[in-house]
Amino acid sequence: MEEIVKSLPQHTSSWSKGRLTYYMYEGFWVMNSFLEGVILAQRYKAExxxxxxxxxxxxxxxxxxALAFAIGTRNKFDETNSPLLTTLPHDILPHLGLFHQKNSSFPVVxxxxxxxSLPKSVLTSNCKIVYIYHNIKDVVISHYHFIREIKKLTMEDAPFEEAFDEFCQGRQRLVIGRTTSRTR
Known part of the structure; x- marks a missing residue:
């Protein structure tokens, strides 16, 4: 894994004051904290x-x-005993690259x-893909504030204008890659 990471182009975000590094992997920028998971996710065997x-x-x-879990388990749980009442959706449903075992009773990832860049098995298995998209202006602002909070940066220390410029230059891909005509 180390050798793969060393071979990838790297970009340290200027607006995050060196606290956020991205790596170019399969044509998109991945935050350093997600890189290993994204690479390991290629081994996933979709059904x-x-x-x-x-x-x-x-x-x-x-x-x-939360919506997918509620729909998929509506015959198992009701509004009084749903795990969503006490557990975050991120802890209930796995994120590709951040888990090692598939939940066969509820195969949602x-x-x-x-x-x-999805694992080849996803593209060839006839599994279902649900895609959600949001107004890009809202996404870039939300992402900026999210990263600023987790990296403990003030708005003065991390100017939004710099973050916006990096986003427009394609240097800040929010993990997902470029928007294409297929996803518009």
Missing amino acids: PNDVFLCSSPKTGTTWLK ATHVPYA
Whole structure:
């Protein structure tokens, strides 16, 4: 894994004051904290009954996970005993690259990996793909504030204008890759 990472182009975000590094992998920028998971996700063996929830970060992934879980388990749980009452959707449904064992009783997996970079088994297995998208202006602002909070940066320390410029230059891909005519 180390050798793969060393061979990848790298970009350290200027607006994050060196606290955020991206690597170019399969044509899209991946945050350093997600890189190993994205690479290991290529080993995933999708099956026809799998459902992939695909989204860009900050576009409603949590909402989509909760909705998919509620629909998929509506005959198992009701509004009084749903795990969603006490557990975050991110802890209920796995994220591709962040788990090692598939839940065969509820084969729903979430990902921020772009379509072209999904594991080949996903593209050939006839599994279902649900895609959610959000207004890009809202996404870039939400992502900026999210990263700023987790990296403990003030708005003065991390100017939005710099983050916006990096996004427009394609340097800040929010993990998911470029928007294409297929996803518009």
